Amino acid sequence: MIVLRYSRLGTRKYLSHIDVLRDFGRIVRRADIPVAYSEGFNPHALLFFSPPTPVGVSSVAEYVGIGTAASSEETLARFNAAVTEEMRASEAFLTAKNPNLAGRIVAADYVFPFPADAFRPEEGLTLDYVKKGERVVEEAGDRIFAAGEREGRLLLTLACGNVTLRADRVFAALKERTGIAADIGEVIKTEQYVRENGALVAVPQWLKGL
Amino acid sequence: MKNFENRSFPLLSRAEKPARYTGGEWNAVRKTENVRARFCLCFPDLYEIGMSNLGMQILYSEINSIDGFACERCYAPAEDMAALLRSEGRRLSSLESGIPLKDFDIVGFSVQFELLYTGILYMLDLAGIPFRAEERGEEFPILLAGGPCAVDPEPFADFFDCIVIGEGEGVDSAVLALAAEGKEKGWSKREILARAKEITGVYVPALHKKGEKVTKAVFADFENAPYPLRPVVANTEAVHDRAVIELYRGCASGCRFCQAGYYYRPIRERSPEKCTEQAKAIVRNTGYGEIAMCSLSTGDYSGLHALMDGLRDFVHEKRVNLSLPSLRLSSFSGDIAQESRRSSLTFAPEAGTQRLRDVINKNVTDAEIDNIAKAFEAGYDSVKLYFMLGLPTETDEDIAGIAAICARLRELYFKTRGKRGPNISVSCAVFIPKPCTPFQWEAQISFDEMLRKQNYLRGLLRRIKGVSFSWHGAESSVLEAALARGDRRLSQVIERAYVLGAKFDSWSEKFDWEAWQRAFADCGLDMEEYTGTRDTEEELPWDFIDAGVSKRYLLAQRALAYEGVTTRSCREGCNGCGANRLGRCTIE
Numbered sequence: 018m019i020v021l022r023y024s025r026l027g028t029r030k031y032l033s034h035i036d037v038l039r040d041f042g043r044i045v046r047r048a049d050i051p052v053a054y055s056e057g058f059n060p061h062a063l064l065f066f067s068p069p070t071p072v073g074v075s076s077v078a079e080y081v082g083i084g085t086a087a088s089s090e091e092t093l094a095r096f097n098a099a100v101t102e103e104m105r106a107s108e109a110f111l112t113a114k115n116p117n118l119a120g121r122i123v124a125a126d127y128v129f130p131f132p133a134d135a136f137r138p139e140e141g142l143t144l145d146y147v148k149k150g151e152r153v154v155e156e157a158g159d160r161i162f163a164a165g166e167r168e169g170r171l172l173l174t175l176a177c178g179n180v181t182l183r184a185d186r187v188f189a190a191l192k193e194r195t196g197i198a199a200d201i202g203e204v205i206k207t208e209q210y211v212r213e214n215g216a217l218v219a220v221p222q223w224l225k226g227l
Numbered sequence: 228m229k230n231f232e233n234r235s236f237p238l239l240s241r242a243e244k245p246a247r248y249t250g251g252e253w254n255a256v257r258k259t260e261n262v263r264a265r266f267c268l269c270f271p272d273l274y275e276i277g278m279s280n281l282g283m284q285i286l287y288s289e290i291n292s293i294d295g296f297a298c299e300r301c302y303a304p305a306e307d308m309a310a311l312l313r314s315e316g317r318r319l320s321s322l323e324s325g326i327p328l329k330d331f332d333i334v335g336f337s338v339q340f341e342l343l344y345t346g347i348l349y350m351l352d353l354a355g356i357p358f359r360a361e362e363r364g365e366e367f368p369i370l371l372a373g374g375p376c377a378v379d380p381e382p383f384a385d386f387f388d389c390i391v392i393g394e395g396e397g398v399d400s401a402v403l404a405l406a407a408e409g410k411e412k413g414w415s416k417r418e419i420l421a422r423a424k425e426i427t428g429v430y431v432p433a434l435h436k437k438g439e440k441v442t443k444a445v446f447a448d449f450e451n452a453p454y455p456l457r458p459v460v461a462n463t464e465a466v467h468d469r470a471v472i473e474l475y476r477g478c479a480s481g482c483r484f485c486q487a488g489y490y491y492r493p494i495r496e497r498s499p500e501k502c503t504e505q506a507k508a509i510v511r512n513t514g515y516g517e518i519a520m521c522s523l524s525t526g527d528y529s530g531l532h533a534l535m536d537g538l539r540d541f542v543h544e545k546r547v548n549l550s551l552p553s554l555r556l557s558s559f560s561g562d563i564a565q566e567s568r569r570s571s572l573t574f575a576p577e578a579g580t581q582r583l584r585d586v587i588n589k590n591v592t593d594a595e596i597d598n599i600a601k602a603f604e605a606g607y608d609s610v611k612l613y614f615m616l617g618l619p620t621e622t623d624e625d626i627a628g629i630a631a632i633c634a635r636l637r638e639l640y641f642k643t644r645g646k647r648g649p650n651i652s653v654s655c656a657v658f659i660p661k662p663c664t665p666f667q668w669e670a671q672i673s674f675d676e677m678l679r680k681q682n683y684l685r686g687l688l689r690r691i692k693g694v695s696f697s698w699h700g701a702e703s704s705v706l707e708a709a710l711a712r713g714d715r716r717l718s719q720v721i722e723r724a725y726v727l728g729a730k731f732d733s734w735s736e737k738f739d740w741e742a743w744q745r746a747f748a749d750c751g752l753d754m755e756e757y758t759g760t761r762d763t764e765e766e767l768p769w770d771f772i773d774a775g776v777s778k779r780y781l782l783a784q785r786a787l788a789y790e791g792v793t794t795r796s797c798r799e800g801c802n803g804c805g806a807n808r809l810g811r812c813t814i815e
Binding site (some may be wrong): 040 | 547
């Protein structure tokens with residue numbers, strides 16, 4: 018299997034996850050990547066995705082596993098010829114088996130358009146949002162694994178995967194707290210992690226060791 | 228990407244489905260340099276609907292293939308986005324470059340359907356462009372319209388500077404060339420329009436003199452007509468997300484209610500070799516997992532088997548489905564059904580009895596309806612059937628015939644397939660008399676009669692197991708009929724209805740019947756005047772258009788309808804409709 022690390026920038030960040038899934042079927046077909054198909058009455062291309070990124074949030078660290086016998090160089094080149102600049106893949110990794118990205122990924126880094134001191138771990142973070150017509154107020158500090166700074170902006174490592182903390186909700190809470198008129202379109206996902214022996218390991222590093 | 232900040236992007240994060248407004252799709256074209264003139268192709272309905280329209284893709288690709296010309300797109304924003312644009316004081320802009328509509332050289336609307344008329348005003352309103360041509364000075368672009376509704380352009384003629392009657396290939400680009408030349412030479416809009424008027428198919432309402440004829444534009448060399456081999460792939464699920472090939476234009480069947488069947492004549496087929504080549508190229512360029520073979524009656528295409536043979540290996544290798552919309556019962560064969568595995572098949576007998584089918588010239592016999600058994604044999608369990616209520620001369624016996632067909636199919640199913648029972652879904656539209664058909668003089672049945680007939684049929688179908696029934700709204704059918712055969716006076720009604728809140732009229736949940744009723748009343752017009760019978764001696768609002776098929780032929784067909792006499796398919800021999808004056812009918 019080949020895992021591609023691709024981006025979701027510009028107009029692509031406004032696609033919903035379901036639109037991305039649909040688009041990939043077309044991308045691999047027009048890229049002419051020889052992809053394997055599932056068995057059964059309705060065979061589908063063997064494509065495996067990292068957890069969804071919220072609509073409006075950019076990313077340079079999306080991952081997709083493609084069941085193909087093609088080489089990583091060829092898959093990367095073909096993929097990049099079949100997508101717009103905003104979705105280009107930067108790296109391809111060959112893995113012996115399906116790395117189960119959706120199941121293994123536990124965290125992701127996001128850079129927020131706020132100063133680094135907009136969040137202090139000791140203060141926690143209260144989310145207040147509407148889900149299915151009902152107001153939800155919850156404490157989210159325990160799902161923020163780390164806080165730091167990148168180029169003067171706040172960098173947070175959030176739970177992502179089976180236990181998740183949505184970056185759009187964190188953004189809304191921080192926007193409210195700081196009073197800064199930022200736009201969700203300025204949030205960017207920069208890395209995703211799996212947990213190995215209790216420590217977070219960045220996906221590229223992990224894939225190389227598989 | 229630099230200009231994203233100048234576009235509606237900050238608004239996007241607040242929109243319900245932002246992917247509708249971002250552009251940036253695969254195969255979208257954005258020209259930044261050496262552009263002599265810009266055309267904005269507008270569709271007066273949502274992105275998901277407009278992106279499925281083949282005509283839009285054809286014109287977009289054709290104009291962008293010409294050096295110096297740029298074509299961009301704009302679709303009607305949903306109401307949440309419209310509210311955002313208004314609250315932020317922004318104007319409706321194109322998807323590709325974010326240029327406000329009013330800064331284009333030409334803004335062209337695709338008018339596919341009568342219930343989209345208010346969508347035009349909705350978009351103009353959001354673009355800050357006055358509705359009426361006479362209110363727009365030199366600072367505004369030329370407003371153009373085209374599409375099937377141009378068969379009777381009078382209801383919206385006052386809104387446009389020019390209207391393309393017939394096929395847009397070669398015509399829209401010719402008008403754009405004049406706009407470019409006019410800009411370079413300093414011509415006034417009127418000077419440009421006076422020249423545009425000389426192009427076949429171009430109707431300029433402001434310069435039109437009484438008694439003048441406008442001849443429908445026909446692209447004669449259909450084999451080599453511009454065709455989008457790199458269609459734009461929608462960002463978000465469109466109604467039809469698939470590669471489309473157009474097998475032929477026109478229709479040989481001559482169903483007497485069918486506007487497309489008459490208006491798109493002469494019949495021009497594209498060779499199966501060309502279609503095969505195009506289908507492969509489109510799949511390679513887009514990655515679509517489905518190829519739809521489109522035409523008004525796909526099973527009648529003379530090259531169908533050659534085409535299927537040409538594509539068989541390719542679709543297998545690429546894992547692409549073939550879809551065959553618009554199959555006629557008479558041309559349906561089981562082997563074709565085998566190759567396009569789908570969950571259900573759709574047929575349109577249109578009427579319940581042989582007598583009524585003869586009246587409307589739907590040359591489908593009871594024996595052919597039995598042909599659906601082949602679909603059951605091929606493994607299908609679901610069949611969708613389209614009918615029309617309120618056809619001329621219809622009686623309750625004809626309606627009962629619809630239920631009889633369903634009962635018959637159920638019986639056939641049990642003979643050929645298992646015990647489970649088929650799913651039959653019956654969908655009933657209301658007959659709407661349309662211009663350029665032998666029924667253009669007919670009345671539409673009254674509103675009360677529509678409800679009575681629908682209820683009667685519902686009662687009959689309820690007794691048959693496995694049959695579901697859906698029907699078109701009576702109110703919107705009345706409105707569609709009133710607008711379809713409208714005259715110039717209706718532009719006031721459309722404008723009034725829009726002011727009263729009517730928009731997205733084709734969406735049943737948005738349809739505002741009260742607004743339309745009030746709009747007619749406020750303008751002192753009676754809807755029934757438009758939906759009623761027309762005298763065959765009377766001059767009709769669209770009589771100035773030469774659509775190819777002669778009025779004499781339509782009248783003769785009307786007489787045959789009342790006698791219950793059918794007319795053979797044009798494939799069996801020319802019936803002399805007159806359309807071949809405008810271009811050679813390739814099946815002759």
